Amino acid sequence: MPTKAQRGEIVLKRIFTVFIICIVFLSTGTQIFAEQNEWTSVTDLTKTIDRVNLLAIDGKIYSIGGHDQNKFYDTIDVYDPEAKTWTQKGKLPAVRGTVNAAVYDGKIYIVGGEPINNKLDIYDPLKNEWTQGKSFPNDVAGYAAQFVNGKLLVIGGFTKYTDSSDKVYEYDPSTNIWTEKAHLSTPRRYTTSVLVNGKVYVIGGINELKGMLSSIEEYDPQNNTWTTKSPMSTPRMGLASAVLNNEIYAIGGNTATDKISGPGTAEVEKYNPKTDTWSKVTSMPTARGFLSAVSLNNSIYVAGGSNKSVYFSVFEKYTPGDDGTSPSQPGEPGTSQPDNPVGDRAIMVVTLTTGLEKEFDLSMKEVNDFISWYEGKQAGSGSASYAINKHDNNKGPFSSRKDYMLFDRILTFEVSEYTK
Structure with a gap:
């Protein structure tokens, strides 16, 4: 070592x-690398709809609720990527749209939504059963939500159609308690968020003073602090976001400053948190806002949406190519470039929620396998623990020693590559 x-x-x-x-x-x-990024159409949703919410659990995509004209839906549909079919799984306790559901321990947590309410409903897909958690402190819709370290963050949103919130609340499933956290720098509604390496990124939206927002804020749960990062090139609200290879994709959205109903855009931008830079990505085939996106199997799936009061059932899939800017595997940017001096091993330091640091000397394959497990579990699939071989740290008369990492105990991890 x-x-x-x-x-x-x-x-x-x-x-x-x-x-x-x-x-x-x-x-x-x-230009050394050819542009190979590609959008394709897959099986349409069962209905024309916007303000729907997509989630990935155990290799399948869940479509939850939504809105069409003046009607909200209570349906839960499931897409099987192998069979390329949609089936109805169950129903919400009530009609609901403009939610940002989140997954933890295989269960779906849904807060508020339209029609505006403050309910916390918890869905178990295996049992097809609903339970209720403690209600949110106030009515809310149009917010962003992420599970971080086993706790649910609900960020921004609105309680009525003429306001935007900067408030952030954290829900602990083990205690059934809501706690107010540090506020956003900019109040925002109709926003979106992702989780990358233990930090939450909240992107775009709208508020009454600044109009459409291009700004992005980064939340550090360890320090309970927000930091403003480099903005998108285009202000928009009702956009969707997803993560591939630790890079954030901001997808579609509405760009008009005077009305909620449009027009929609097909624009896609990609953000690299390590370099705090944005770059353009191939546009979607269908311009729209109030859509939803989810990452699964190294692709991004985008569903529904609307454009000037026209509603869509389209379900489109983005598969990244190698344009020299994205890593071919999870890890550091640029690992797809053959001339980049990338090592064959790495020191991986895992920081736990207790503050304890664990250091491992691993092959890059082992590192990438760990990251794939982590991102899969973050998306709602996979086992709760992961075994890391201790290799040269294997002291004593043992044939092998492994350190089991628990997903909800991991705060951050850092990878430093080297050549042996």
């Missing part, structure tokens, strides 16, 4: 070399 000084030297060498490579690419203007 390399010493800390050696690891520092490795990181510095890598940064310097990548800097040199970037200068050469930018100065020559040479």
Whole structure:
């Protein structure tokens, strides 16, 4: 295992070399990688709908509630990517739209929504049963929501159609208690969010003073702080978001500043949290807002939406190609570039919610397998624990020793690659 000084030297060498490579690419203007990103149409939803919510659980996609003209739905439909079919799974306790449901321990948590209410409903897909948690502190819809370290964050939203909230609340399923957390820097409704490496990113939306928002805020749950990051190029609300390879995709949305009902956009932008930079991505085939998106099997699925009061049942799939900007596997940006000096091993440091740090010297395959498990569990599928082989740390008369990581105990993890 390399010493800390050696690891520092490795990181510095890598940064310097990548800097040199970037200068050469930018100065020559040479395009080394062909654009292969692709959108395809898959089986349409069972109805034309917007304000629907997509979730991935155990390799399948759940479509929850939604809205068409003046009608809200109480349906739950499930898409099987292998069979390419939609089937009705069950029904919500009441009609509901404009929610941002979240998954934890295989269960779906839904707060508020339209028609505006403050209910917390919890759905168990295996039992096809609903239970209720403690109601949200006030009525809410149009918010963002994420589970972080086993607790549900509900961010922003509105209680009536003329206001936007900067409030953030955290729900603990083990105690059934809501706690107010640090407020957003900018109040926002009709916003979206994702979770990347233990931090929450809230993107776009609208508020009454600033209109459409292009801003993005990053939440650090360990410090309970919000930080404003580089904005999107286009202000929009009612957009969707998803994560591939630790990069954030901001998809579609409405761009008009004077009306909620449109027009929609097909624009897609990609954000790299490590470099705090945005780049353009191939646009969707269908321009729309109030849509929903979810990542599954290295693709992004986008469903429904509306454009100037026209509602869609379209269900489109984005598969990233190698344009030289996205990693081919989860990990550090640029790992798809053959000239980038990437090591074959890495020091992975896992920080637990207790503050304890665990360090492992692993092959890159082992690191990527761990990240794939983590992202799968984050999306609602996979086992609750993951075994990491301790290898050279295997002391004593044992044939093997493994450290079992519990998903809801992981705060962050850091990967520093090196060549042995």
